[in-house]
Every structure is written in C-alpha cells, then in structure tokens.
Amino acid sequence: DGGITQSPKYLFRKEGQNVTLSCEQNLNHDAMYWYRQDPGQGLRLIYYSQIVNDFQKGDIAEGYSVSREKKESFPLTVTSAQKNPTAFYLCASSSLLTGATTDTQYFGPGTRLTVL
Amino acid sequence: GNSVTQMEGPVTLSEEAFLTINCTYTATGYPSLFWYVQYPGEGLQLLLKATKADDKGSNKGFEATYRKETTSFHLEKGSVQVSDSAVYFCALRGNSGYSTLTFGKGTMLLVSP
Numbered sequence: 001d002g003g004i005t006q007s008p009k010y011l012f013r014k015e016g017q018n019v020t021l022s023c024e025q026n027l028n029h030d031a032m033y034w035y036r037q038d039p040g041q042g043l044r045l046i047y048y049s050q051i052v053n054d055f056q057k058g059d060i061a062e063g064y065s066v067s068r069e070k071k072e073s074f075p076l077t078v079t080s081a082q083k084n085p086t087a088f089y090l091c092a093s094s095s096l097l098t099g100a101t102t103d104t105q106y107f108g109p110g111t112r113l114t115v116l
Numbered sequence: 117g118n119s120v121t122q123m124e125g126p127v128t129l130s131e132e133a134f135l136t137i138n139c140t141y142t143a144t145g146y147p148s149l150f151w152y153v154q155y156p157g158e159g160l161q162l163l164l165k166a167t168k169a170d171d172k173g174s175n176k177g178f179e180a181t182y183r184k185e186t187t188s189f190h191l192e193k194g195s196v197q198v199s200d201s202a203v204y205f206c207a208l209r210g211n212s213g214y215s216t217l218t219f220g221k222g223t224m225l226l227v228s229p
Contacts, residue, residue, distance in 0.1 A: 006159075041222075042120075042205060042219035043160075043205070043219045048216055104162055104165065105162075106162070107159035107160040110157075110159045
C-alpha cells in the first residue's frame, strides 16, 4: 500500500529535551511538508522540502529543524527552543510536475506531542 | 498574501439535513481550491478540489463550486449522515510558481441521528 507513515502516534517529552518525529512516504513524491495543528486553529506550515538536501522555512520554523537526506524521509526535530511544543503534528507529501498548476497534498495520520 | 476564511463552528445538524460550510479566500491570480476533511485523531484527507473558475469539485455527495466573482468555494451536501461528523478545512494553493497550501481554521460538523 502506498502512503505516508508517521511515528510515533503519541509522544511525551520533558521540558528542555529535543525530540524527533518521523515521516516516511512511499508515494515517490518529490515534496514533503510539516504542519502544526492547535485546537481551533488551522494548519500552520513549519518547513517544506521540494528535493533531497534542500528545504525551506515555513511560517513558524523557529524552534524546529528538519533534514531531507532521502526522498522518502523528512524527519522533524522539535528543539528545546520551541516555547510551546504541545500540538498535533502532520506530515504531508505531494508530487511536483514541471508546469503543473496544482499539486494535491496527501497527509499522514499525525503525531500528538505532549510536553510534560 | 493569501488567506482563507471559513465560517466558525461547530455546525450542528440532524441526519438528512442540508449542509453548507462557507469559505472565502484572498489571493492574487487564479489559485487552486481544496476541501479537506479530518476525522477525530486522524490526518487530513482530500475531499474535493477545483483548479479554475466555475469548476465544480464533487466527491461522496459533497460539492463546491469555484466562484471567482465572489472569491468563494462553499461546501455543500444535500443530506448529511452521522458519519460525516468531522472537521472540514478549506485551503488554497497560489499559482505563482511553486506555492504551498494556505488553510482556513476549520469548521467542525456534528451530525446527530
């Protein structure tokens, strides 16, 4: 089955610790994204990557870091510098075709991070 | 910049009622428009999309028409079911080069038997 997997589903972290959220896709998509979702809010973009070894900051990148060493994987690290990290984190991917005017994003099931 | 505004929820309906969730947007040019649905504890699923003015996206009984003149993309369904209870997100993608998605805040729909 093709899709996007995120692990773990639930994650607990103590204040001051870094934590890494996993995102893997086997859809052969070029682009990958990380979003943060808070209650009553829409999705806010943290980072995105169009190709391997390249990524761009989104609207709320402070306190987060990413890497894109493989096309299939786009892990997100929540650092101790992130002041309010408790949230639901969603990973997405999409195909980028030259000249395409639309690229549907497909989402993983999400990871709920709680800082204790 | 781009922005999306959705009606606030929750929207509470009885089964078989008619549903409308309003969505308006601000963007330059001709963006692509999307509706996503999120069931409790899950990620988002694409419900429908439209890529140009007057296009109608449809899926699972849901419809939305891209109205350029009113910058709107309202979601409708003629007869809702309990299983439609979820949060619905309207989103747009700009068409100027590579562009990421801009989401509305979401509208929760609660359908009672």
